[in-house]
Amino acid sequence: MIEIQKLERIASQVRRDIVRMVHGCQSGHPGGSLGCTDFLTALYFHEMKVKTEKFEMNGLDEDIFFLSNGHLSPVFYSVLARRGYFKISDLGSFRQLHSALQGHPTTHEGLPGVRISSGSLGQGMSNAIGAAQAKKLLKDQSLVFVLMGDGEQQEGQVWEAAMYAAGKNVDNLVAAIDYNGQQIDGPVSKVMPLGDLGAKYESFGWIVNSFDGNNMQEVVETLELARKTAHQGKPQLLLMKTEMGQGIDFMVGSHKWHGAAPTDEQLKNALSQLEETLGDY
Amino acid sequence: MEFIIQNYQDTRSGFGVGLHEVGKANPKVVALCADLIGSLKMDAFVKDFPERFFQTGIAEANMIGIAAGLTIGGFIPFTGTFANFSTGRVYDQIRQSVAYSGKNVKICASHAGVTLGEDGATHQILEDIGLMKMLPGMTVIVPCDFNQTRAAVHAIAAYDGPVYLRFGRPKVPNFTSDTEPLIIGKAQMLQQGTDVSIFATGHLVWKAIEAIQQLEKEGIHAELINIHTIKPLDDTAILESVRKTKCVVTAEEHQRNGGLGDSIAQLLVREFPLPLEMVAVNDQFGQSGTPDELLTYYGLESQDIIAAVKKVISRK
Numbered sequence: 028m029i030e031i032q033k034l035e036r037i038a039s040q041v042r043r044d045i046v047r048m049v050h051g052c053q054s055g056h057p058g059g060s061l062g063c064t065d066f067l068t069a070l071y072f073h074e075m076k077v078k079t080e081k082f083e084m085n086g087l088d089e090d091i092f093f094l095s096n097g098h099l100s101p102v103f104y105s106v107l108a109r110r111g112y113f114k115i116s117d118l119g120s121f122r123q124l125h126s127a128l129q130g131h132p133t134t135h136e137g138l139p140g141v142r143i144s145s146g147s148l149g150q151g152m153s154n155a156i157g158a159a160q161a162k163k164l165l166k167d168q169s170l171v172f173v174l175m176g177d178g179e180q181q182e183g184q185v186w187e188a189a190m191y192a193a194g195k196n197v198d199n200l201v202a203a204i205d206y207n208g209q210q211i212d213g214p215v216s217k218v219m220p221l222g223d224l225g226a227k228y229e230s231f232g233w234i235v236n237s238f239d240g241n242n243m244q245e246v247v248e249t250l251e252l253a254r255k256t257a258h259q260g261k262p263q264l265l266l267m268k269t270e271m272g273q274g275i276d277f278m279v280g281s282h283k284w285h286g287a288a289p290t291d292e293q294l295k296n297a298l299s300q301l302e303e304t305l306g307d308y
Numbered sequence: 309m310e311f312i313i314q315n316y317q318d319t320r321s322g323f324g325v326g327l328h329e330v331g332k333a334n335p336k337v338v339a340l341c342a343d344l345i346g347s348l349k350m351d352a353f354v355k356d357f358p359e360r361f362f363q364t365g366i367a368e369a370n371m372i373g374i375a376a377g378l379t380i381g382g383f384i385p386f387t388g389t390f391a392n393f394s395t396g397r398v399y400d401q402i403r404q405s406v407a408y409s410g411k412n413v414k415i416c417a418s419h420a421g422v423t424l425g426e427d428g429a430t431h432q433i434l435e436d437i438g439l440m441k442m443l444p445g446m447t448v449i450v451p452c453d454f455n456q457t458r459a460a461v462h463a464i465a466a467y468d469g470p471v472y473l474r475f476g477r478p479k480v481p482n483f484t485s486d487t488e489p490l491i492i493g494k495a496q497m498l499q500q501g502t503d504v505s506i507f508a509t510g511h512l513v514w515k516a517i518e519a520i521q522q523l524e525k526e527g528i529h530a531e532l533i534n535i536h537t538i539k540p541l542d543d544t545a546i547l548e549s550v551r552k553t554k555c556v557v558t559a560e561e562h563q564r565n566g567g568l569g570d571s572i573a574q575l576l577v578r579e580f581p582l583p584l585e586m587v588a589v590n591d592q593f594g595q596s597g598t599p600d601e602l603l604t605y606y607g608l609e610s611q612d613i614i615a616a617v618k619k620v621i622s623r624k
Contacts, residue, residue: 085382134409142380144409147400153370154405157377157385160362164338165381184401187370195362 044105058284060102062269082139095151096176097131112140149182178210192262193232209282240267317454319475324349326461348388376405391420392433421561432594438566440472452513459490495542501531518610583623585616
């Protein structure tokens with residue numbers, strides 16, 4: 028229980044970072060970032076074994092994470108900074124000229140913690156499979172995680188990768204889908220319905236586990252189970268129900284906050300709902 | 309200079325032999341293929357290093373993405389499919405996961421150009437050099453024969469960075485030395501001359517050799533340089549040649565737009581403007597036919613190079 032409370036306190040600070048970063052440059056994607064805050068916090072502060080002192084691209088003997096839906100860069104950057112990959116004060120440079128914290132994550136500026144560029148959707152699972160296959164060749168037992176959006180499932184490459192991961196038994200791969208039901212043009216169910224996503228992955232040969240991605244206890248338990256279930260022949264999909272804009276009452280559940288920045292007044296309102304637990308950057 | 313044909317071999321077989329050799333020498337070399345092992349001549353690698361071979365099925369986008377991921381573990385992935393599926397089909401995957409991410413992926417592409425033959429325009433990509441050379445940090449290599457393609461594989465395996473390696477389907481004269489290494493970015497002088505500089509790449513290098521032999525009989529002393537590395541271009545060798553000859557012909561199995569001629573024209577416009585003629589496909593799609601019929605129809609034969617030489621000399 029103490030662990031869950033600790034993670035929730037970190038998540039509160041991460042959410043503050045997200046809205047402050049997006050407000051600071053008046054651009055970026057707060058909605059999905061807020062929805063996935065609990066997942067990324069649990070991943071980096073509880074489940075993943077990572078080396079943060081000196082970032083190594085090869086990720087040997089550590090768990091690796093890929094953010095396929097790169098527009099969730101605010102939550103990714105905040106979690107990386109709070110975990111110690113780079114200076115927390117660097118968050119203030121988000122989306123600014125010459126910053127390593129580009130609009131979408133990239134290795135191009137050498138930001139520690141980032142292992143590939145993402146933003147153009149649908150590519151992260153393929154990248155994660157490659158890293159997972161590399162771990163197998165190196166007899167490295169650690170895991171590879173990847174987060175995708177639900178709208179991102181409309182990209183064809185995702186299904187090429189889904190077929191490969193199951194067909195080639197990439198069982199050190201754990202893929203998560205941020206199932207918030209929203210995309211830029213509106214509800215996913217209207218823009219391009221996904222059908223029964225869990226059943227689709229199961230029919231491809233995946234192990235599928237659905238859970239509430241905004242319940243820290245459930246997130247932690249699901250991740251712990253994923254590690255226990257790994258290395259048994261099948262890739263795993265974590266179908267994570269979340270609310271876009273989670274944690275801020277006027278943002279929650281609306282696709283309008285997919286890619287919009289808060290005003291000064293809205294920022295003040297948002298921050299009043301989130302406890303400053305670790306100190307703002 | 310005498311050019312001796314050792315045998316007739318396809319450049320893709322040079323790739324296959326080279327891949328097997330680098331795979332044997334370096335356990336970090338891995339290979340991926342999208343259902344074209346036989347066409348890419350990757351059989352020997354697959355047979356001897358099955359644990360380092362990844363069959364992706366007909367899913368090229370996923371193949372490029374997996375290759376990028378494999379580099380993160382320190383591996384050196386070679387992807388193999390036709391040139392069309394290696395570039396146009398997966399441009400965004402190469403752009404984001406490989407080039408922008410700075411990943412050490414070797415994109416190896418066979419059946420480039422019209423000499424693919426009977427399959428027709430859907431498979432005969434003539435735009436791939438342009439697509440690849442536009443990507444920041446991408447190295448683009450087009451070897452001219454079997455031996456040079458094999459040497460190219462060794463060179464790119466030892467080089468750290470993304471590479472596009474283009475080769476082809478038909479058996480063509482194999483004339484370069486089987487011991488000469490390919491030095492990335494260093495043009496290969498094939499014959500010194502004074503009247504015109506011919507810069508050729510890929511299959512058109514042998515066509516250019518045939519052309520200069522005929523031209524010599526007519527009293528025209530052509531300089532012939534093989535540009536196997538289109539990017540980074542060997543500016544120094546090119547400028548040194550054209551300062552002497554004062555006119556230029558380029559020859560390639562590619563569109564004028566975006567090809568070798570385009571790169572050399574840009575260099576000359578910046579540094580030393582001169583008359584230039586391009587032997588290349590001019591804004592057309594290919595079609596079904598034999599390789600020889602297609603080379604003739606699209607104006608990529610030795611007589612086309614000869615005509616271009618005479619024209620450019622008249623423009624001096």
